[in-house]
Amino acid sequence: MKRDWPAYFTFWHKLGALSLSWFSFVVLFFLILPILIIVPLSFNVEPFFSFTEGMLRLDPAAYSLRWYREILANPNWILAIQNSFMIGIAATVIATVLGTLAAVGMTSRYMPFKNLIMAVMLAPMIVPLIIMAAGMFFFYTRYNIAGTYIGIIMAHAALGIPFVMISVMATLSGFDRALYHAGLSMGATPVRAFMDITVPLIRPGVISGALFAFVTSFDEVVIVIFLAGPGQRTIPRQMFAGLREQINPTILAVATLLIFVSVLFLISLELLRRRSERLRGITET
Amino acid sequence: MADAATTPTDMRPATPGPRATAATADVALTPAERRAARAELRRNRLMAFLLVTPLLVFLTFAFIAPIATMLFRSVHSPAVAELIPATLERLSEWDGQGLPDTATRTAFASDLRTLFAERRSGRLGEEINRVLPGASSTIQGTARRLNAEDPDAVAASGAEMLSALNPAWDQPDIWRALQRAGQVYTDRFFLTALDLERTPEGAIQARTSARIYIDLYTKTLRMALTITVLTILLGYPLAFFLAQQPSGRANMLIIFVLLPFWTSLLVRTTAWIALLQTNGVVNSTLMAVGIIGEPLTLLYTEFATVLAMTHILLPFMVLPLYAVMKGIDPSYMRAAMSMGARPIRAWWSVYLPASLPGLSAGAMLVFIISVGYYITPALVGGTDGQMISNLIAFHMQQSNNWGLAAALGSLLLALILVIYFAFDRFVGASNIKLG
Amino acid sequence: MKPMKRLLAATAVAALALPAAAQDMTVVSFGGAYGAAQRTHMIDPFMAATGVNILFEDYSGGIAEIKAQVEAGNILWDVVDIEVIDLERACSEGLLEVIPRDILPPGDDGTPALEDFYPEALASECGVGVIFWSTIFAYNQNVFPDGGPKTIAELFDTEAFPGPRALRRRPQVNMEWALIADGVPKDEVYAVLSTPEGQQRAFAKLDSIRDSVVWFDSWSQAPVLLNDGGAVIVQSANGRIFDAVVQEDRPFEMVFDGQLFDLDVWAIVRGTDKIDLAHEFIAFATGTVPLAGMQDVAYGPTRRSSNPLVDPAVVPFLPSSHIDIGLKADGVFWADFGETLGEQFNEWLLR
Structure with a gap:
């Protein structure tokens, strides 16, 4: 590896820099390897969690789509997939609408009790899930919304709200209110000015907040374990049960699919970030 | 929490809006104008508050009331009285x-x-x-x-x-x-949760039979601390390295951090089960290479919990560190080193203080998240690797001792809040950024 | 207005989709090979015959989950498969509905239900028997090529038979076995276990193998542990090992010595709003033919009229063929001592 070392670098400096980069690559592999190893294992023709000899020889007969077919054949997985998306979308919609409105209110300089209210809204981020799950079980069973979609969706929306608020408020902080006021002074109603001027400008923040909220719900399992009835099983709940009871590679196949979903999320977020930077670049001129 | 809020809220528009000008410059105004300005201010406040109200109402039902119910249940036990x-x-x-x-x-x-x-x-x-x-x-x-x-x-x-x-x-x-x-209102769940009991005369004493809960809290804190230290040891050099890279390469390498961050927790836990089980990837590789003759017991141990949680929480350390380190001007370090300071010295006196906000934010996130962790210990921890959350879940689901679960949960909540405010007080929690 | 409209549309879609996913009835059992047999012979035929949609769930046994639902008034399950060792406790604590006997149809040979069922199958008013089964232990022949443990005492002998042994995480069965291993005659086990000294004795015996025990929660884990090397000896429901041996040709040896003879019943969670449907399901699933289907996993039928349908090749593997060397699980004992010993057992585990 050819490097341009600064003139004052001694041998020890260089050794240090090299070990740093080697160490960093080891850590990066530690981060990514366990995830990547799942992908080939999910095509294992045998019901094991390890590489067979055939797989290491790259024998095509050692690989199969058996476990992927099993997902499709199992009504519980199909229901779980439907539920995960449905609950995720519903919770995201609630969190996004409520969170965006509140973020606009919170960034107003006239907002009273700002710090206190902010603390309440962000609390779902630091309170352990097990505590929320226990509390929600006690409270929701009293009103017969445990074991229903409504209960799960409410809980997941509460979890997603802090992400929407942080994301939208960050976008609003780069947004020039003069534009909104210009709209007002030209005779637009506040609602109209908000919809036509503010919303398009903060849209990247809203969308990335919504993505965060969706992923939060999509991944969440503790509250589902405590609140959901058999009809509301989600993908992570089904995985949890499978890992606890009968381990078989169907879970690896589901995990592989979920890895692709997270790659998609990563790409959409990156696109949003670029778009947001571009938009802000325009408003700042 | 309050301070975490100020970062995005603290916006100072370059040009104040016309209304704001009217409300602040009150010296030259007539009483009528001042009244109008005050009414305007009230309306603006109400407007802002109304925007927040739906969320507050929602959170009251979805989140605040459940937590309050749990706190109440830890002291309220009407079953026997009924x-x-x-x-x-x-x-x-x-x-x-x-x-x-x-x-x-x-x-x-x-x-x-x-x-x-x-x-x-x-x-x-x-x-x-x-x-x-x-x-x-x-x-x-x-x-x-x-x-x-x-x-x-x-x-x-x-x-x-x-x-x-x-x-x-x-x-x-x-x-x-x-x-x-x-007794309908009782402290007995809290006493049990603290390994205490009452003597027949009613005095409080240390529990004479098995004492488990204090040990478990200690163990939970110890494991959380271990995980935090491990993520610092692994994460700090990595974030430092990434921050030194040209932005193109850094953006590519950071994917290695972001992909695990965005991947479902269950997927990552599954990965560790596949790696660590008796006939799993780690054991079969070690045996194939000839390092070990018998498979090691890796899964269902405290080791497995710490390892998997370190992996899962490492992005929470790297991302805030990287966000802060990216903002540190590399010329400081260079200047110190070109003047003859040894790298360690230069890092200690120049770089570390500048990166401290990221470090403390990462440490707080990792520590708080791991203290309350449930899923990973439940799946890979076996009997040894259980944490306090697992015992709360046990009393919720297996022994159905909900009062005790609520008391243990209340103590955990108090512990988390104390940790949070301590961090906030000493290092400031406002620096949490995940990139 | 575009984004708002889109949000509203999404909400509407989500709201409309909700009722579509509603389930007609939830039936809960133990999963694995047993669950598969029940799905084939009971669940699927019932759905085909009635058009009712059943959500068939797995659980890992015990009464905790049922209790949580009943105490919270949050009934999520309708029909559940319970081990008789837990049944009396669940029944006497008011967690189950009483099942009227007149819903049960006569056997296919015309015998009235009350005569057709073995008396044990209808002993509790809260359940209708599904299978005769037993808790046995099994070992991997590859690990003990010269022969593994043959008795419960040898199961507890970690010197002669070293290696991890997997037991289900509960006091039931383990405490009985500990006493048997410690030399208590089978017919005195429950009497001894009723005394504090007997309980201490059982825990002391369990202490002696404590470091070699792998605890599991669900029966379906037993054959998996034996297969992947997580344990060299496992406690298991006999049918799980039978399935692994017969269906998957695994080198497992079953040991019936000290088997704890038990039944599973269908029971109805108290407070369900689908009680008529639950009755209909139980009546269907405990008919002569569905019960005979449980021979797939070497579990004996609870109706006499099912016996002619049982393949003679399976008979040696049925628990009833080894009844003289076993012990009958005492549900009444566990109804009285389940809570007490359950708590002691959990504290012992955490110690």
Whole structure:
């Protein structure tokens, strides 16, 4: 590896820099390897969690789509997939609408009790899930919304709200209110000015907040374990049960699919970030 | 939390809006204008507040009320008072010395018989067992045999029947336990959660039988600390390295951090199960290479919990560190080093202080998240690797001791808040950025 | 207005989709090979015959989950498969509905239900028997090529038979076995276990193998542990090992010595709003033919009229063929001592 070392670098400096980069690559592999190893294992023709000899020889007969077919054949997985998306979308919609409105209110300089209210809204981020799950079980069973979609969706929306608020408020902080006021002074109603001027400008923040909220719900399992009835099983709940009871590679196949979903999320977020930077670049001129 | 909020909120528009100007420049205004300005201010406040109201109402129901209910349940336990109200009323006149009078014991025998017939004696046994271990079998066994007796005979000579059926009824302990479990508002769940108990005289003392909860809190904190230190040891050099890279390469390498961050927790836990199990990837690789002859026990241990959680939480350390380090001007380090400071020295006196906000934010995130972690210890921890959350889940789902679960949960919540405010006080929690 | 409209549309779609996913009835059992047999012979035929949609769930046994639902008034399950060792406790604590006997149809040979069922199958008013089964232990022949443990006492002998042994995480069965291993005659086990000294004795015996025990929660884990090397000896429901041996040709040896003979029943969670449907399901699933189907996993039928349908090749593997060397699980004992010993057991585990 050819490097341009600064003139004052001694041998020890260089050794240090090299070990740093080697160490960093080891850590990066530690981060990514366990995830990547799942992908080939999910095509294992045998019901094991390890590489067979055939797989290491790259024998095509050692690989199969058996476990992927099993997902499709199992009504519980199909229901779980439907539920995960449905609950995720519903919770995201609630969190996004409520969170965006509140973020606009919170960034107003006239907002009273700002710090206190902010603390309440962000609390779902630091309170352990097990505590929320226990509390929600006690409270929701009293009103017969445990074991229903409504209960799960409410809980997941509460979890997603802090992400929407942080994301939208960050976008609003780069947004020039003069534009909104210009709209007002030209005779637009506040609602109209908000919809036509503010919303398009903060849209990247809203969308990335919504993505965060969706992923939060999509991944969440503790509250589902405590609140959901058999009809509301989600993908992570089904995985949890499978890992606890009968381990078989169907879970690896589901995990592989979920890895692709997270790659998609990563790409959409990156696109949003670029778009947001571009938009802000325009408003700042 | 308050400070975390200020980062995005603290916006100062370059040009203040026209309304803001009117509200602040009050010196040259007429009283009428001032009144109008104040009305305007009120309207703006109301407007802002109305925007936030739907969310507040929602969170009150979805989040605040559940937490409050849990706190309440940790001290509220009406079950026994509802099961044997008449016995409890009589027992309230008993001074706790010797045995309650014959009439009280007879009344209880009748109550117990009825409870068994209504299939509620098990519930009573369960509740009393939590105050006096072993009492459940006494109560259930007695109730079952009383049920075989004629109700009039029980009403007439219940006290003698109790004595004949089980000698435990001739001891004051079980009657005291009934009395204590009958309290609707109680500190007994908190006492149990802190490994304390009451002596027969009512004084608080360390629990004489197994002490498990304090140990478990200590172990949880120790594991969380280990995980935090490990993520710092792995994450700090990595973030430092990434921050030194040209932005193109850094953006590519950071994917290695972001992909795990965005990947489902269950997927990452599954990965560790596949790696660590007896015939898993790690064991079969080590055996194929010839390092070990017998597979190692890796899964279902504390080691597995710490390893998997370090992997899962590492992005929470790297991302805030990287965000802060990207903003540190590399020329400082260069300047210090070109003036002859050794790298360690230059790092210590220049770079570390500048990167401290990221470090503390990452450490706080990792520590707080790991103290309350449930899923990974439940799946890879076996019996050794369990944390306090797992015991809360156990009391919620397996032993159905909800009062104790609520007390343990309240203590955990208090612990988290203390950690949070300590961090906030000493290092400021406002620096949390995940890129 | 575009984004708002889109949000509203999404909400509407989500709201409309909700009722579509509603389930007609939830039936809960133990999963694995047993669950598969029940799905084939009971669940699927019932759905085909009635058009009712059943959500068939797995659980790992015990009464905790049922209790949580009943105590919270949050009934999520309708029909559940319970081990008789837990049944009396669940029944006497008011967690289950009483099942009227007149819903049960006569056997296919015309015998009235009350005569057709073995008396044990209808002993509790809260359940209708599904299978005769037993808790046995099994070992991997590859690990003990010269022969593995043959008795419960040898199961507890970690010197002669070293290696991890997997037991289900509960006091039931383990405490009985500990006493048997410690030399208590089978017919005195429950009497000894009723005394504090007997309980101490059982825990002391369990202490002696404590470091070699792998605890599992669900029966379906037993054959998996034996297969992947997580344990060399496992406690298991006999049918799980039978399935692994017969269906997957695994080198497992079953040991019936000290088997804890038990039944599973269908029971109804108290407070369900689908009680008529639950009755209909139980009546269907405990008919002569569905019960005979449980021979797939070497579990004996609870109706006499099912016996002619049982393949003679399976008979040696049925628990009833080894009844003289076993012990009958005592549900009444566990109804009285389940809570007490459960708590002691959990504290012992954490110690």
